[in-house]
Amino acid sequence: MSSVVLFVAFPYVAMILAVLAGIYRYRADRFSYSSQSSQFLENRLEFWGAVPWHYGILLILTAHLLALLFPAAWGHLIGAPIRLYVLEVTGLALALITLAGLAILILRRVTNARVMVVTTVMDWVLLAALAVQVALGFWVAFFYRWGADWYLHTAVPWLISLFTLHPRIDYVVGLPAVVQTHMLLGFGIILLFPFTRLVHLVAVPISYLWRPYQVVIWYSRRWQPVLAETSKAAMAPGSSRTGL
Amino acid sequence: MNIRAQVAMVFHLDKCIGCHTCSIACKNIWTDRKGTEYMWWNNVETKPGTGYPTLWEDQEKYRGGWERRDGKLRPRLHSRLGALANLFHNPALPTLDDYYEPWTYDYQALFNSPQGDDQPTARPVSMITGKPVDIEAGPNWDDDLGGSPVYAANDPNLAGLTDEQRRQLNELEREVFFYLPRICNHCMNPGCVGVCPAGSVYKRGEDGIVLVSQEKCRAWRMCVSGCPYKKVYYNWSTGKSEKCILCFPRLESGQPPACFHSCVGRIRYLGVLLYDADRIEQAASAPQDQLVEAQREIIQDPFDPAIAAAAAQSGVRADMIEAARKSPVYKFVKQWKLALPLHAEFRTLPSLFYVPPMGPVRAAAKGESYECSDGAQERLGPMLSSLEGARLPVRYMANLFAAGNQEIVLAVYRKLIAVRLYKRFTQVKDIPREEARKALELADSTAEEAEAIFRLTSVPTFEERFVVPPLSRETAIEPVLDPFDHKPAAGFGFREAPQRKW
Numbered sequence: 231m232s233s234v235v236l237f238v239a240f241p242y243v244a245m246i247l248a249v250l251a252g253i254y255r256y257r258a259d260r261f262s263y264s265s266q267s268s269q270f271l272e273n274r275l276e277f278w279g280a281v282p283w284h285y286g287i288l289l290i291l292t293a294h295l296l297a298l299l300f301p302a303a304w305g306h307l308i309g310a311p312i313r314l315y316v317l318e319v320t321g322l323a324l325a326l327i328t329l330a331g332l333a334i335l336i337l338r339r340v341t342n343a344r345v346m347v348v349t350t351v352m353d354w355v356l357l358a359a360l361a362v363q364v365a366l367g368f369w370v371a372f373f374y375r376w377g378a379d380w381y382l383h384t385a386v387p388w389l390i391s392l393f394t395l396h397p398r399i400d401y402v403v404g405l406p407a408v409v410q411t412h413m414l415l416g417f418g419i420i421l422l423f424p425f426t427r428l429v430h431l432v433a434v435p436i437s438y439l440w441r442p443y444q445v446v447i448w449y450s451r452r453w454q455p456v457l458a459e460t461s462k463a464a465m466a467p468g469s470s471r472t473g474l
Numbered sequence: 475m476n477i478r479a480q481v482a483m484v485f486h487l488d489k490c491i492g493c494h495t496c497s498i499a500c501k502n503i504w505t506d507r508k509g510t511e512y513m514w515w516n517n518v519e520t521k522p523g524t525g526y527p528t529l530w531e532d533q534e535k536y537r538g539g540w541e542r543r544d545g546k547l548r549p550r551l552h553s554r555l556g557a558l559a560n561l562f563h564n565p566a567l568p569t570l571d572d573y574y575e576p577w578t579y580d581y582q583a584l585f586n587s588p589q590g591d592d593q594p595t596a597r598p599v600s601m602i603t604g605k606p607v608d609i610e611a612g613p614n615w616d617d618d619l620g621g622s623p624v625y626a627a628n629d630p631n632l633a634g635l636t637d638e639q640r641r642q643l644n645e646l647e648r649e650v651f652f653y654l655p656r657i658c659n660h661c662m663n664p665g666c667v668g669v670c671p672a673g674s675v676y677k678r679g680e681d682g683i684v685l686v687s688q689e690k691c692r693a694w695r696m697c698v699s700g701c702p703y704k705k706v707y708y709n710w711s712t713g714k715s716e717k718c719i720l721c722f723p724r725l726e727s728g729q730p731p732a733c734f735h736s737c738v739g740r741i742r743y744l745g746v747l748l749y750d751a752d753r754i755e756q757a758a759s760a761p762q763d764q765l766v767e768a769q770r771e772i773i774q775d776p777f778d779p780a781i782a783a784a785a786a787q788s789g790v791r792a793d794m795i796e797a798a799r800k801s802p803v804y805k806f807v808k809q810w811k812l813a814l815p816l817h818a819e820f821r822t823l824p825s826l827f828y829v830p831p832m833g834p835v836r837a838a839a840k841g842e843s844y845e846c847s848d849g850a851q852e853r854l855g856p857m858l859s860s861l862e863g864a865r866l867p868v869r870y871m872a873n874l875f876a877a878g879n880q881e882i883v884l885a886v887y888r889k890l891i892a893v894r895l896y897k898r899f900t901q902v903k904d905i906p907r908e909e910a911r912k913a914l915e916l917a918d919s920t921a922e923e924a925e926a927i928f929r930l931t932s933v934p935t936f937e938e939r940f941v942v943p944p945l946s947r948e949t950a951i952e953p954v955l956d957p958f959d960h961k962p963a964a965g966f967g968f969r970e971a972p973q974r975k976w
Contacts, residue, residue, distance in 0.1 A: 255976070259975065259976075260689040260690075260784070261688055261689050261714075261972075262711075262974070262975055262976045263689075263692060264691065264692055264693045264712070264713035264714060265561075265692055265713065266691045266692065266693060266713035266974070267693045267694075267695055267708075267713065268699075269563065269564060269567055269695065270567065270569055270570055270708045270710050271567045271569070271570055271602070271696065271710055272569070272974075273567065277563045280562045280563055281562050281563050283562075284561075284562040285896070314849055330689060343603040344570070344602050344603055344710075345604060346603075347602055347975075348710060348711065350976075352976065370867060375571075381549070412616070425976065426976065427976070429976075430692060430693075433672065433692040434558075434561075434695065435557075435558070435561075435671035435672045435692065435938065436668075437556070437559065437673065438554055438557050438671040438672075438673070439554050439555070439558070440554075441673055443549070443667070443668040444663070444664070444667055444668065444677065444754070445667055445673050445675065445676040445677065446671075446677050446679050447676045447677070447678060448678075448679030448680060448789060449678060449679070449680055450679075450680065450789065451789070453680070
């Protein structure tokens, strides 16, 4: 029963909350969508922390995601031992780099008085969750060798069963506690997403690649549709004008 | 042809007395909040000097503005892909220490200290951490050349000056300097807009004011580097960039911006320019020594019926076109060619133009007498000697106001000198008519023009200095919003406390 709560109910609750709360926050408090960068207050450690952390975690997450989205192709990729070795070693190295970056970022927040000022409780919660998660991931990769392979036959079918709304926990209940914790904490971080600065994840400014350099906004044109709408409504019998 | 209106500015530096009233007016209205303590949307610098933030003009360091690369104009800061790659760490970001750590004083200590032999003191404490700090820099640390050998010696504009010229600048008790008040230039080709990955910095179509959308800003902080004038600031508390908004809520109700309104020396002029937005890239790509002229080229004649029709076509309101015809900025920039953009080589086509200061005219004196090298000009008295011997070298002014092109600055000075000579001829009458005529001829000017320049420089009324129609947003929003509700919130469209909540 508790397994169902942990491996079915909790992931669903986390994902639904992340989406709903994320949308609510975007609509109600768009101002709060920010990466809250503190590079302005401290520059040097930020470089040594933020760069390895971000690139490391992005690559690792991409690997997790690729295996989930294209299990067949992934299975083919790790089919030859040499490719599996390379992948595992790369993964371990990336995990170490990511962990080191995160450690520097945490150290920076503790030791720099200025950065401490702009750190909230939720920032600490998020940092702790991320640190534990990456450490667990490294632990799993190191002590439960060939994760690139068994991930395909345990976590991936479990996740697919969740997404296809036919949840099957038999893929994961037998796994070691460390692995299970890593999986659940993953959903824990998804749950944290709308309540922390993690929202900057969905703010990746990809449109910069093609937008024109100059952005011009005509106030009058921007309001034109609203104005037309309102004047139409004002013409309707019994209507009274109200503010937005 | 795509004619746009731009609310543009002229600062007449000969009239600036360096009193910082503009800075205080701005500070009290806009930047006395948490996270903005260090920001001075309007600041006044002493030149020669390194300014605020320190060495902001050094684009090798901060990579602001635009550059021509492979025949194309692109931000100096990054390529499009490079922008995404540098999101996690902006290598050209000035940090708080490049500005200064804002501080206050622990005044309570004066009251709470236990009784003792010594007078209690109010120690400076950081407004960020609340901890005691040693004050090492301020927003105007080298004001009036304070610490010049340390600070002003690093001024990038001193490049190209001879050792003798540098020595003369620092001659004891005869040091020479002038003031450079700076606000956002609301450029026609803004660097900050060009580098923002989120597209949150934008230019208003109606008036050309450059703003940062507080709701779209995601703290990628590229605008801080991308603005070569360092006039976009990062609010360290809210995680949003902020900048001078040209007091648009005041403009909307027909008042000039606070810094303009409060200016003691009345050095500031505000007016409308019409320019061709289709030729922005072309003008900004001109060879460096032709940039000033290229920008003048795209500023259009508001009296030309074809231009006025094209402006109306692209949505410029009739009262803006009318204002463009009375614009003091158009006169200073385009008709008289007296006002020049600051650092045209940044290629942002700024909308703020400066009339360079005459300053003390003589460079060196021998003994008590002002001996001029040029005998012909000796008769004009010590006030007006040769430009080549100007106390502030023409090369320095050219570095600041003409992208290094000395000819442009010389033309301005010839006209300014001609106006002085002409007025001295008409008022004091100690200069022969022939002298005044020759000076005007040399400056390619006329008596009528000199008179007009004199009037707008020396005795302009409030209405002649600030010629911008009320932007009348209240009329525009009337069908949608209640103007009486809207007016107290004066156009923010953003009515929550700028505080971090999550």
